[in-house]
Amino acid sequence: MPNKDGFFGEYGGCFVPPMLEPIMKEITEAYEKIKDDPVFKEELYYLQKHYTGRPSPVFHAQNLSKQLGGAQIYLKREDLNHTGAHKINHCLGEALLAKRMGKKKIIAETGAGQHGVALATAAALVGLECDIHMGEVDIYKEHPNVVRMKILGANVIPATHGLKTLKEAVDSAFEAYVQDPVNQLYAIGSVVGPHPFPMMVRDFQSVIGREAKEQFQEMTGKLPDNLVACVGGGSNAMGLFSAFLQDDVNIFGVEPAGTSFKTGDHAATLTLGKPGMIHGFKCYLLQDEKGEPAAVNTVASGLDYPGVGPQHSYLKDVERVKYETITDKEAIDAFIELARKEGIIPALESSHAVAYAMKLAPTLSPDQTILVNLSGRGDKDIDYVVEKYGKDYGL
Known part of the structure; x- marks a missing residue:
């Protein structure tokens, strides 16, 4: 699992605006290509061992x-x-994928800030810009991680609508992604979102x-x-x-x-x-x-x-x-x-x-x-x- 359309039983799939459908297909094809690429696997394993400490x-x-x-x-x-945290496991994979695809920036949501810190870290390592969307409530609760993200060079963008927590951070990141899906990769921070992200994040984790x-x-x-x-x-x-x-x-x-x-x-x-x-x-x-x-x-x-x-x-x-x-x-x-x-x-x-x-x-x-x-x-x-x-x- 999942099947070719990204379903685990009746769950999953890829329900995105028409303009994003070819982008999601491009990401799926790129991931399917690199996940069995010996060069990619060797680079990821090297970083897991010598950078992450696995x-x-x-x-x-x-x-x-x-x-x-x-x-x-x-x-x-x-x-x-x-x-x-565990977040570095998939952030390194997503950052390397973005680099392979020729993206200039990786963007993401974060709740507790662990995904944001990990992605900012991976972006700094591979030389990509990084925007992190975070609810205002979580920015207050998780101040140490906000500071870490900024030190690492990421832009922390507050989500100021609704409850100002994780869902709103996802909303904000999706809105930003739709504005420029060609030069950005939305590095989703969990096994959620449209296909291929639930599969891809699971595989890296x-x-x-x-x-x-x-x-x-x-x-x-x-x-x-x-x-x-x-x-x-x-x-x-x-x-x-x-x-x-x-x-x-x-x-x-x-x-x-x-x-x-x-x-x-x-x-x-x-x-x-x-x-x-x-x-x-x-x-x-x-x-x-x-x-x-x-x-x-x-x-x-x-x-x-x-x-x-x-x-x-x-x-x-x-x-x-x-x-x-x-x-x-x-x-x-x-x-x-x-x-x-x-x-x-x-x-x-x-x-x-x-x-x-x-x-x-x-x-x-x-x-x-x-x-x-x-x-x-x-x-x-x-x-x-x-x-x-x-x-x-x-x-």
Whole structure:
């Protein structure tokens, strides 16, 4: 998957204005050509190893596991990648593709800022201009990443309409892309958007799962019993899950329940949404009474999207992946707990996955294992956490 038209079952596709149809076809053909090109693969592998720092390690969180009882928790340390998250995996691929296609600029949206930082980094490396569209609310919440993007030479463009978060950043980036699709490549930041992006981003992120599978077997002599990853758009989760879909492994995607299940208080798309259209593709979608994308909210800026990757939508329907939810409070608790038990400060997005693993572990036997994709580090979140929740944790 996907099929030639970009569908995972009934989800996905490429629903774009007529003027963009030949552009999307050009991107698809260029990607299909380079993905099996030995020269491209060698260049990408070199950068993954010597620039990103791959392979990222798998770490046995023994202190946390002992405290919780039950299953043993392991962490795939994507937070240790250059730029601090999994996003660099596909950003390097997209930047190299843009360079091959003769583009002058790469543009993108960002929520938590990790994709923006990674893309600005990749753009600087390969010598391309870079525009990052970011909601005004997220610019405030994720100020350290905004500064990093500017230092790297990117233009940070505020999205000032609507809720001023991730959806609006995508809207803004799409509007800018339509103005000049010839000289720009829209480097979408997750497994969302029109075909070929859900496929392409998944493929670049699949290095996570391939590494983790080999590393875990080397460490323990077997596959993990359970996989856990947070899901907003869903790129870090698809990166881990893709290598294990044919194996006898339980797989859990974790969405943000926010502060309640009232519309506008959460971003639990697969849990409470229904099939719909957004940003050029079909997926599960949180919708208002008019069928338009609903307002969303979560403590983790990188998860506040009303849609989700089409492959996740398909995996929900065929019941290969079980999608669960974690509240803002549970995510903050996990953020603090992992820091104080293992000396690792996770991103608030990743904290949702950690929180679910913390709930799951005590329900399982000690011979069971849980592998969590720790998709990013929490440097970007510390000011926000201290300001909003510091008193509750003695900060």
